[in-house]
Amino acid sequence: MTAHRKLIRRTALAVTASAAALVLAACSSDSGGHDMGSMDSGSSPSATASAKAGAHNDADVSFSKEMIQHHRQAVDMAELAADRASSQEVKDLAAKIKGAQDPEIKTMSGWLTSWGEQVPEDMSGGMGHDMSSSMPGMMSSEDMGKLEKATGTEFDKMFLEMMVQHHEGAIEMAKTEKSDGKYGPATKLADDVITAQTAEIEQMNKMLGKS
Structure with missing residues (x-):
């Protein structure tokens, strides 16, 4: 019975760890994407406005x-x-x-x-x-x-x-x-x-x- 409980606990921990890893990976990917996006969106309109003003x-x-x-x-x-x-x-x-x-x-x-x-x-x-x-x-x-x-x-x-x-x-x-x-x-x-x-x-x- 004790062995069975240990197995269940290990399985649950493994699943939780996997899920956590997936979430972290996703967050990391999203964060990187947003950073790039904000860089692009931050520089693009600014560059466009600058181009219009100095065109x-x-x-x-x-x-x-x-x-x-x-x-x-x-x-x-x-x-x-x-x-x-x-x-x-x-x-x-x-x-x-x-x-x-x-x-x-x-x-x-x-x-x-x-x-x-x-x-x-x-x-x-x-x-x-x-x-x-x-x-x-x-x-x-x-x-x-x-x-x-x-x-x-x-x-x-x-x-x-x-x-x-x-x-x-x-x-x-x-x-x-x-x-x-x-x-x-x-x-x-x-x-x-x-x-x-x-x-x-x-x-x-x-x-x-x-x-």
């Missing part, structure tokens, strides 16, 4: 800085139309250009600030335009002076011719951004610039009787 390059910075200056001049030109243009169509187009480009200036300024970059000083008017003359399509201060002095049909023609040239420069800059840029919103804005300003060039050429 821009020098081309994006250059595009934003230069296009802000480019847009500012277009807005200056557009503002002259209100009391100088004789054609309502020219006035409406100028208002449309200002309405589109003012918000884009603010958007690009916001990007630069978030990247720790300096927003270009507003050099609108005067000699400031010559400082940006290296950008395609920019008017010189002499050009701007002529436009400011023009009125009526002379202004209409000069404004349209200058703005066609200005838009062509902006499209060239936008194409460079689409090719070299990395920041999604910036390349999207570049695409929007190409679409909108290509259509406006066609409209202005028709108004000039060129197409």
